[in-house]
Amino acid sequence: MSTPTRAILWDMDGTLIDSEPAHEAAFDSALRETGLTVPESLHADLLGASGDTVFAALQEATGTPLSLADWTRLKHRHFEHHARAITRLPAAALAERLAARGVPMALVSNSTAEEVAFCLRTTGLDTLLTTIVTRADVSQGKPAPEGYLLAARRLGVAPQQCLVVEDSPTGAAAGCAAGMQVIYHPQFPDPSPPPGARYVAPDQPPVPLIETFLTQKDPL
Structure with missing residues (x-):
């Protein structure tokens, strides 16, 4: 019996690209x-969270009268200004090699559609990943599995045949909740990685884990 079709589902920020310096600079510039003044750790504590979750925390901390739409436009303007800080991570080269082999892949991000499109264009990954799910496509962002x-579904691959590659506990939790196999590969060591993820x-x-997933019948 042949191995069923399997797919790799990539997170974007912190996994394929390093956009966190640009996000942090844009957040600070918008503040x-x-x-507005917020606790120093607020942005770092929300790593991997969707924009609406970050805004809710901002609103709670400051009582800002800005709407989510106003804040999103303001932050994105500053985000584009700091585009030079957005760089590829090593996983991007791996994604290119897998795409050349015809491995089904998708991008799933908690970022806005505008931010995702901008980051992919900036890093030249816009032609590599064409199946894309952003925060605008779902009613609940990560850690929800939606x-x-x-x-x-868009790839036509069963959840149990999908491997999620994530850098944040929030994203890893979303992949596990979806019933998928998950690689948790953060940018910094984590002494307490999320349960259920490799x-x-x-x-x-x-x-090695990705190749094992693609070629072996047994799960990771």
Whole structure:
């Protein structure tokens, strides 16, 4: 019996590209423009969270009268200004090699559709990943499983035949909740990785686990 079709579902920020410096700079610049002050750790504590979740925390911390739409437009303007800080991570080269082999792949992000399109264009990945799920496509962002389940449906691959590659506990939780196999590959060591995901340390490549997933009948 042949191995069933399997797919790789990639997170974007912190997995394929390093956009966190640009996001942090844009967040700080937007705060300065509006005169808002937040706890120093607020942005870092929300790693992997969707824009609406970040805004809810911002609103709670500051009581800002800005709407979500206003804040999103303001932050994106600053985000584009800091585009030079957006770079590819090593996983992007792996994604290119897998695409050349015809492996089904999708991108699932908690970012807005505008941010995803901008980041993919900026890093030259816009022609590589054409099946894309953003926060605008789902009613609930990560850690809810909706985005990953939608990506599997769009690819025509069963959830149990999908491997999620994530850098944040929030994203890893979404993949696990979707009933998918998950590689948790953060940018910094994590002494308490999320349960249910395979932890790959920052200094270790996820390639062996991905190849095992694609070629062997048994799960990881």
